[in-house]
Amino acid sequence: MYVAVKGGEAAIDAAHAALTKKRRGDPAVPDLSLEQIDQQLALAVDRVMLEGSVYDRELAALAVKQARGDLLEAIFLLRAYRTTLPRLAASLPLETGRMAVARRISATFKDLPGGQVLGATFDYTHRLLDFALAAAAPPAGDDGGGDAPAPAAAPDTAAAPPVSPPRVSDLVGRDGLIEPAQPSDPEPAPADLTRQPLRFPAGRDLRLQALARGDEGFLVSLAYSSQRGHGTIHPFAGEIRQGEVAVEIVPEELGFPVTIGTVAVTECEMFGQFTGSQGEPPRFTRGYGLTFGESERKAMAMAIVDRALRSAELGGSTGAPAQDVEFVLPHSDTVEASGFLQHLKLPHYVDFQSELEGLRRMHAGLAAAPPAAADKSDAPDDGTLP
Amino acid sequence: MAPDSGSPDHADRSQWMRTLALADPDWLENRWATLPDRPDFVHVRAPETGLVMVRGRMSGTGDPFNLGEMTMTRCSVRLRGGAVGHGYVRGRSQRHAELAAVFDALMQDPARRDGVAAAVIGPARRRHEQRQRAIAEAAAATRVEFFTLPREHA
Structure with a gap:
């Protein structure tokens, strides 16, 4: 204290x-x-x-x-x-299927409708320090070279992909080979971490909100632990897409939806280990990641951890850290974690002095006691002296 | 406030409000400065900045969840002897919300609609479409065909 x-x-x-x-x-x-x-x-x-x-x-x-x-x-x-700003509205759910896609890849299909679009990515760079960037700024229009070669003849722009390609999960879902993802009717209002304290059991809505704002490093490590076997989900990166999506609200004085702007988001759908049960054929399961901005690593980690946290409800194993919602959610928030860690810098003088005092008394007692007595003193270390 | 009734088709109004929200505030300011017969207006609701909770859908298509918040500024104006206009824009620019509200009000005036549509809404929409096209073209240039190599049998 x-x-x-x-x-x-x-x-x-x-x-x-x-x-x-x-x-x-x-x-x-x-x-x-x-x-x-x-x-x-x-x-x-x-x-x-x-x-x-x-x-x-x-x-x-x-x-x-x-x-x-x-x-x-x-x-x-x-x-x-x-915390200084009032909450004016909640948006309609983002329709990521209508994203203006700047990047879109799938690790599950080589050829897919809409194609693979790399966008601006660190993938395939050689991770060599680029000293051209250390030199004076290149003239406007020059991208600085680097190890990203200028694109050779722009590949058939005539066959440009549609701006919003179809979802990969819909392709798999057509044949019933992946669990469906349909909204309920009526749609429930999602739980909000910023309004109610975290309670268990936490629904998937609350879990996804916590994961979205959770610490990237923590989630990447958890996802890695799952990949290495601590509650594995055998994930496939079904689809990763980045781009801009419209944000719509329904102002009360208008009663119809209006677009107030766009947000850049990254979305990742992981296809997980398939499950089946009596009466239900086996099919792939889903993990979902959605983030503001270009946050691909975070979106991927979020999708794996989301799927790992669904393990119990899907009849899978439990017990690994990534599957333990009461471990993951309370420890994922960087502000809480770093706050509790850093509170150790606050004055703990009184606590420490009392422990110091206890230690001194024990040492004094040991010095005064005959050696034989000290040998058999394997009593619990409760700070009291004989 | 009671919902406005009898105003132009919701779909049309929703479209021009979207266009105004997506427009660059400096560009809108410039359009305003060059607009003939700028009307007087009063605030029905002074510009106010707050947050919108942005929602997503589980697995992209399922039930909603709260993703995170976004700043938004809103403003409502009444033209002298005219309509009430609303502006809702991403971010914290009070002037952007105010201009969006004024142009929304002007678009509801049958006498002004065509002029404002030609001077502001149309060009703003084309600018937005141009930006979208540039993004799509940049993306298309990075479209890739992967070839899987046959595995070698040793």
């Missing part, structure tokens, strides 16, 4: 002044603009929007700047800011 302390105002002010100075760095180096962070550190902005759970590129860029590039701190800043 920590205790309240007083004093130190002058030192704290000086520490904050030092932080401001350190954030700015060498004044001879130009100051970073929010536009530069938004445009050139776009994936940092994406992560902060996603885990900070507020889609606003400018706010997220500001948080990255203020946090000196510490993304977890930036996420904390954005979460804190969101």
